[in-house]
Amino acid sequence: MPRIALIAHDEKKPALIDFVDEHVDAFRECEVIATGTTGKRLNQETDITVDRMESGPIGGDLMIGAEVAKNALDGIIFLRDPLRAQPHEPDITALLRICDVHETPLATNLGSAVPFVESLKRRL
Numbered sequence: 001m002p003r004i005a006l007i008a009h010d011e012k013k014p015a016l017i018d019f020v021d022e023h024v025d026a027f028r029e030c031e032v033i034a035t036g037t038t039g040k041r042l043n044q045e046t047d048i049t050v051d052r053m054e055s056g057p058i059g060g061d062l063m064i065g066a067e068v069a070k071n072a073l074d075g076i077i078f079l080r081d082p083l084r085a086q087p088h089e090p091d092i093t094a095l096l097r098i099c100d101v102h103e104t105p106l107a108t109n110l111g112s113a114v115p116f117v118e119s120l121k122r123r124l
């Protein structure tokens, strides 16, 4: 079963929830982890169940980065808000970097999330 992470900044959480709804059959076949608030909303508002890390600003991105460093994730969808500065920008940069180190698939907007999930479906 693929193991993936889902993360969205506040302004992007509705888009991530809609995206999960749209592809719920694929996400149901995955083990999903998420940062704290994203995970809470996914658990409450979608038909998938996710394992929640800490919230992003208090270490959740780093927890997901640690999973990448262990090669324990098959990919990440991280809908970032490109229009607002984040207090934990260094943590976000660290997560992006470790994905590049490990060649872990990383979709940071809906345009790349679509081919990401299509490739996931082909693996199921």
Ligand SMILES: O=C(CO)COP(=O)(O)O
Residues within 6 Å of the ligand: 007, 008, 009, 010, 034, 035, 036, 037, 038, 039, 054, 055, 056, 057, 060, 061, 086, 092
């Ligand atoms: O800040 C985040 C990613 O950088 C997301 O964290 P939350 O899911 O806890 O809002």
